[in-house]
Amino acid sequence: MNHAEQINQLFQAAQSGDLANLQLLLASHPEFTNTENQDGLTPLGYASHYGQAGAVRLLLEHGADVNALSHSKISFIPSNTALHAALAGERSPEVIQLLLEHGASTSILDSDGQYALHSAAFHTDQIELIEMLLQHGADPNALNSAGQTALDISLERGNTSTASCLRAAVTAHQQ
Structure with missing residues (x-):
């Protein structure tokens, strides 16, 4: 599996909450934790948008930057933080609380x-x-x-x- 396929797999795991696959990918490629996909989105932002609390927790445990600003290349998605993504997506109270407890800034x-x-x-x-x-x-x-x-x-x-x-x-x- 090439690098792009691994990144794609990471984002799929973050979106679906596939914690076993996410853990495996992060353990073998810790540099993926804050890597943006081809659309300029972060794994933490992706998991947050889709309300995947387990994936958010795992990414934070692996050192995901809770205040990283994505570089969205999608016209209708602004470049934003995981907190913004969580609020624009599934709006999971558990995810939003996790992000805030891990230092997500409300002033970005x-x-x-x-x-x-x-x-x-x-x-x-x-x-x-x-x-x-x-x-x-x-x-x-x-x-x-x-x-x-x-x-x-x-x-x-x-x-x-x-x-x-x-x-x-x-x-x-x-x-």
Whole structure:
């Protein structure tokens, strides 16, 4: 099996949660942990997007950079961190908590100019995820590159539960 095929196999294992194959590939090729695929995506971002908590945990144990910014070559996928990818994908609370516990920063902009809290406000009306991000230092008053707060985005998207949670966070942050 050539290098490209091994990388492809690694990403398939990360996507599907095939921990045995992922472990085997990482043990024999530790350099693959932070290697991007042909689309410029990272294994950790891939596993995070697909909500594969076991794969995320294994990649982190093997030294995956939790704050690595991918270099996406796919027009509709911004270059982003694993946290952004998790919020745009399956939005697994377990994955998001794992990333945050391993030091995922809430203050990194993706290539679309969005912080993690903005991504969450856009993609979900799950208060649990918003609260996790706020508990790990997300600034409810931060402006994205378009000059919007996460509250602005949640209101625009009609995510009313998220908007209520963010409104309370903004008020608490001002006191």
